[in-house]
Amino acid sequence: MEERLQQISAENIVWQPSKKKAPVLDHIDLELKEGCFYGILGPNGAGKTSLVRQLLRFKDSTSGTVSLDYTDIRDIKRNDIAKKLAFLPQIINSSVDFTVQEVVAMGREPYRKNFVPLSNEDIKAIDEAMKFTDCEKLRDKSISFISGGERQRVMIARTIAQDTPWIILDEPVSSLDITHQTQLMRLLDNLRNEKKKTVVAILHDINLATGFCTHLVFMKNGRVFKEGAVEELLTQENLKELYDMEFEFIDVEGRNRPYVVPKYL
Amino acid sequence: MKTDFKWIRIIELSLILFVAMIVAVSVGSANLSVEDSLKIVLDKLPLLGNLVDVSDLGTTYEVIVWKVRMPRIIMSALVGGALAVVGAAFQGVFGNSLADPHILGVSSGAALGATFGMLTGISVSFFGLGPIGVFAFIGAIIAVFFVYNVSKIGGEISTTNMLLTGTAISTMLSSIISLLMTFDQERIDRVYMWTLGSFTAANWEKNAFLVIIVTIGVAIMFSLSGKLNVMMMGEEEAKSLGVDTVRTRRTIIIVSSMLVASSVSVSGVIGFVGLIIPHTVRMIGGPNNKKLMPYAFLCGAIFLLMCDTIARTIASPTEIPVGIITSIFGAPYFVALIIKNKKKV
Numbered sequence: 001m002e003e004r005l006q007q008i009s010a011e012n013i014v015w016q017p018s019k020k021k022a023p024v025l026d027h028i029d030l031e032l033k034e035g036c037f038y039g040i041l042g043p044n045g046a047g048k049t050s051l052v053r054q055l056l057r058f059k060d061s062t063s064g065t066v067s068l069d070y071t072d073i074r075d076i077k078r079n080d081i082a083k084k085l086a087f088l089p090q091i092i093n094s095s096v097d098f099t100v101q102e103v104v105a106m107g108r109e110p111y112r113k114n115f116v117p118l119s120n121e122d123i124k125a126i127d128e129a130m131k132f133t134d135c136e137k138l139r140d141k142s143i144s145f146i147s148g149g150e151r152q153r154v155m156i157a158r159t160i161a162q163d164t165p166w167i168i169l170d171e172p173v174s175s176l177d178i179t180h181q182t183q184l185m186r187l188l189d190n191l192r193n194e195k196k197k198t199v200v201a202i203l204h205d206i207n208l209a210t211g212f213c214t215h216l217v218f219m220k221n222g223r224v225f226k227e228g229a230v231e232e233l234l235t236q237e238n239l240k241e242l243y244d245m246e247f248e249f250i251d252v253e254g255r256n257r258p259y260v261v262p263k264y265l
Numbered sequence: 266m267k268t269d270f271k272w273i274r275i276i277e278l279s280l281i282l283f284v285a286m287i288v289a290v291s292v293g294s295a296n297l298s299v300e301d302s303l304k305i306v307l308d309k310l311p312l313l314g315n316l317v318d319v320s321d322l323g324t325t326y327e328v329i330v331w332k333v334r335m336p337r338i339i340m341s342a343l344v345g346g347a348l349a350v351v352g353a354a355f356q357g358v359f360g361n362s363l364a365d366p367h368i369l370g371v372s373s374g375a376a377l378g379a380t381f382g383m384l385t386g387i388s389v390s391f392f393g394l395g396p397i398g399v400f401a402f403i404g405a406i407i408a409v410f411f412v413y414n415v416s417k418i419g420g421e422i423s424t425t426n427m428l429l430t431g432t433a434i435s436t437m438l439s440s441i442i443s444l445l446m447t448f449d450q451e452r453i454d455r456v457y458m459w460t461l462g463s464f465t466a467a468n469w470e471k472n473a474f475l476v477i478i479v480t481i482g483v484a485i486m487f488s489l490s491g492k493l494n495v496m497m498m499g500e501e502e503a504k505s506l507g508v509d510t511v512r513t514r515r516t517i518i519i520v521s522s523m524l525v526a527s528s529v530s531v532s533g534v535i536g537f538v539g540l541i542i543p544h545t546v547r548m549i550g551g552p553n554n555k556k557l558m559p560y561a562f563l564c565g566a567i568f569l570l571m572c573d574t575i576a577r578t579i580a581s582p583t584e585i586p587v588g589i590i591t592s593i594f595g596a597p598y599f600v601a602l603i604i605k606n607k608k609k610v
Contacts, residue, residue, distance in 0.1 A: 082507030110507035114488040117268040
């Protein structure tokens with residue numbers, strides 16, 4: 001990994017899909033630093049996905065600026081952004097019959113030139129990524145015919161092959177069972193520890209987030225209302241404000257942070 | 266280094282294409298032996314030409330092979346290849362299996378242009394294209410330009426809008442052709458036959474025009490095949506992998522339209538090649554455009570060349586429009602392939 005990215009900062013971001021509609025992102029200020037594992041939490045409609053779209057320059061903001069290491073993202077070529085930030089979308093299109101190998105190879109797209117076949121370096125990156133995510137056996141299978149958990153691992157392999165210092169994921173675990181959820185979070189944690197990647201993930205499961213993340217970003221009504229280290233943010237008051245619900249904290253042996261249980265009526 | 270396509274497949278398909286060409290050049294109202302036609306063709310090639318002696322074959326045969334049949338064979342192969350590549354690209358770009366090269370109204374525009382050329386009898390020519398070809402080309406470009414601009418929303422093309430507008434415009438233009446024909450019933454035959462496609466009017470001059478456009482066009486399409494792959498996974502994923510999706514889509518649509526416009530203006534509207542060839546190749550080799558496009562080009566060339574050979578020989582001396590052959594022989598094969606594929610799953 002030659003590229004480095006020390007921080008992404010959003011300054012005063014407003015995003016309003018059309019003039020008649022209320023802003024989806026309402027003056028967001030946020031600084032994300034390299035080396036952390038961020039979990040973005042918040043109720044549906046809080047603007048989590050919209051914020052991520054801004055960070056990746058999928059949509060132009062109505063006002064405000066996103067910067068990668070102090071350079072306005074609008075001044076960076078899309079291909080150069082793709083060498084710094086990899087993205088895993090919430091919904092994976094599996095209707096096209098690409099093989100696992102082909103999907104992982106797409107991660108090399110930012111580095112490839114027209115008419116030039118995959119280089120040895122590309123092939124090495126692809127093989128390593130598949131090994132890291134345990135996808136080697138799936139190599140020649142079609143992505144339409146593998147399980148949801150396997151597909152998610154393949155997509156992570158693609159982001160590894162993309163060889164970026166940062167990975168941004170939109171709800172990577174929401175369609176998985178509890179075993180696969182834990183496996184995937186552990187995989188992301190390994191990426192941070194072994195490959196020194198910065199991970200930013202939108203999550204819905206508070207306990208998964210507090211179990212693996214180092215930092216949390218709480219979003220509500222198009223604003224970031226709290227952000228910081230997990231220890232600082234994890235209070236009953238904060239969670240109540242975030243989700244409009246009461247929570248109980250339970251200490252579980254072997255777990256360094258309390259287990260969060262919502263109180264139902 | 267590792268290519269997505271296999272060189273061995275490319276060589277195999279090229280050999281099949283070459284053999285098909287030699288067989289096609291031998292059959293017809295004057296039958297030649299495959300050996301003799303091979304000699305005449307080799308004689309025309311650089312370097313290899315010195316190795317064969319054709320002095321005993323006589324100039325009549327040479328004229329039949331090189332002046333009459335070969336231009337037609339080359340043209341059918343070029344058009345077949347171009348239409349298949351455009352079909353593959355359109356199915357990818359529009360994310361729609363029914364997309365074919367004629368879907369954006371290019372061909373209806375060409376047909377209306379050609380009809381206009383036939384009915385008015387104005388004489389113009391360009392690159393060996395007669396008035397019909399020239400008007401067809403202009404008609405095709407005007408139609409797609411219109412469809413393209415209507416489908417633009419704030420600088421970005423909406424693919425759904427484009428398909429809908431293309432279909433609407435195609436239908437409207439076809440109706441205008443029918444209307445024109447109602448008023449000029451004497452020339453209905455000619456217009457109708459033109460819309461079914463034919464390579465009767467092939468010559469080397471038109472081929473020169475076609476070779477330039479097809480080479481450049483297909484090369485651009487091949488160069489965008491990796492980006493198209495990523496775009497088929499989704500718009501935002503493509504962006505996150507560094508692809509300028511708006512520009513790539515625009516380039517593919519413009520280059521495709523040029524390819525279709527030139528094909529249609531030399532040979533009329535030939536259906537089915539651009540639909541079934543990419544699907545057939547995809548069923549066998551998968552959706553990866555980096556291999557799909559080169560394979561489809563060769564398969565399209567072989568398929569249309571064979572169809573045209575059947576079209577000119579099966580009911581000789583009557584010529585059957587090649588568009589009829591592509592459908593009559595292509596459709597059953599395609600349906601059989603779908604059934605076979607269904608069993609596999």
